[in-house]
Amino acid sequence: MLVSQDNLKKLLEIYEMLGEEEDIINASNEFIKEGHILKLAARNASAMDRYLFLFNNMLLYCVPKFSLVGQKYTVRTRIGIDGMQVLETSNEEYPHTFQVSGKERTLELQARSEQEKEDWIKAFQETIAIFRQKNETFKSASKEVEEVSMAELGRRAPRWIRDNEVMIKEPFNALTRHRHHCRACGYVSNT
Structure with a gap:
């Protein structure tokens, strides 16, 4: 994760790359990882070039946009980290695949190498774990406050x-x- 000033610079950069996509520049957003990836189509298993932006609270699944200036990507789907799962998959025709499944959508993705796949899976797993930990800490703290205040x-x-x-x-x-x-x-x- 980036320090807050570096994080803000990165959020501004992503905001411009996405054509001023709403909710990118937000104090609660922390940039985690970005990069090119291949998306396996569900119907014919062809691989399409895509770009991912992983934040502490969401994944932006983007399509490259061919433009000389300004916007470089169009957001196809936002997948919230809440409830997200990442699974390693095996496909003989397409090596280095994994699946990202969220409430909004499930994606089967292909990395360019085994190391890149492991890096993505690790980034997703750490982000999900931190999100769950913070969510549980918040829930237990608010429950304790509610129990104490109601009892007292x-x-x-x-x-x-x-x-x-x-x-x-x-x-x-x-x-x-x-x-x-x-x-x-x-x-x-x-x-």
Whole structure:
């Protein structure tokens, strides 16, 4: 993964290569890997040139666009990392194949070499594992907070959320907009 400033530069570069594709420049997107790959057609098993952009939360499956300037690729499919699986496949006619399966689509891909295939599979597996780990950590943390706050609600005074910890869009002042702390949970609201 790239450091945030390098990541932002890479996201801008990808944004331009994809003809200003929406949602590429986003603070939550982390660039992981990119490269040419062959896609095996389901009907006749012919191999077509494609390009992949792997991020921490999605895979962009792209088609090369023949243009002298600007956009180099068109996004054919976005596949979310959530629920994604990667399987090594074997095909006598087409060596170095693997399958990427997501909620949106399943792709059978062919790398140019065994090493390239292993690199792609490793990148996918690590990205999926990190995504699952973060998702599980978030779920367990939010569940713990919910359980504690519901069990403790009203039994003891809560920790009050500090004013500088709260993101409230409307400015407040002492005369017209006041901040109030909830006595049960400690959260702040504007009134």
